[in-house]
Amino acid sequence: xxxxxxxxxxxxxxxxxxxxxxxxxxxxxxxxxxxxxxxxxxxxxxxxxxxxxxxxxxxxxxxxxxxxxxxxxxxxxxxxxxxxxxxxxxxxxxxxxxxxxxxxxxxxxxxxxxxxxxxxxxxxxxxxxxxxxxxxxxxxxxxxxxxxxxxxxxxxxxxxxxxxxxxx
Numbered sequence: 001x002x003x004x005x006x007x008x009x010x011x012x013x014x015x016x017x018x019x020x021x022x023x024x025x026x027x028x029x030x031x032x033x034x035x036x037x038x039x040x041x042x043x044x045x046x047x048x049x050x051x052x053x054x055x056x057x058x059x060x061x062x063x064x065x066x067x068x069x070x071x072x073x074x075x076x077x078x079x080x081x082x083x084x085x086x087x088x089x090x091x092x093x094x095x096x097x098x099x100x101x102x103x104x105x106x107x108x109x110x111x112x113x114x115x116x117x118x119x120x121x122x123x124x125x126x127x128x129x130x131x132x133x134x135x136x137x138x139x140x141x142x143x144x145x146x147x148x149x150x151x152x153x154x155x156x157x158x159x160x161x162x163x164x165x166x167x168x
Contacts, residue, residue, distance in 0.1 A: 019099060021108075022104065022109075023099075026095035027111075030092055033084075034085060034088045041077050045077055052067070055067075086125060087122065091114075095113065143166070
């Protein structure tokens with residue numbers, strides 16, 4: 001079945017421009033909340049990051065303990081920001097899909113939902129990520145096994161095949 005490309009694109013633009021206030025209304029509060037959380041986290045880590053940048057200059061000898069402290073703080077920031085961004089992305093996607101399906105008949109000026117649809121979408125995101133990482137692990141082991149076999153049985157073909165498999 002062919003997808004009617006022109007009609008699909010024109011329908012997408014028609015939806016976006018005819019529901020512009022709703023599109024903005026669905027996204028503004030979740031993204032504002034995300035910006036506030038990220039801004040607060042960066043505000044708390046700002047002095048530590050400035051000290052890290054000053055200490056990492058070439059004329060200073062970097063202190064490994066200070067570098068590890070800063071990297072731990074950045075890891076904590078990542079652990080806070082990643083779930084928030086995932087939640088907001090799912091929330092806005094659910095809002096847009098509900099608007100596109102006609103479940104919000106009028107204009108939407110404010111949207112915030114932590115309903116089951118949002119959590120199912122987050123579960124889908126996590127499942128796709130696990131499948132992706134699982135495939136990466138399987139392909140890595142398969143490429144390593146092929147390289148090992150070539151190393152033992154067909155050494156002249158080792159590098160060309162390894163380059164092709166690595167690019168694949």
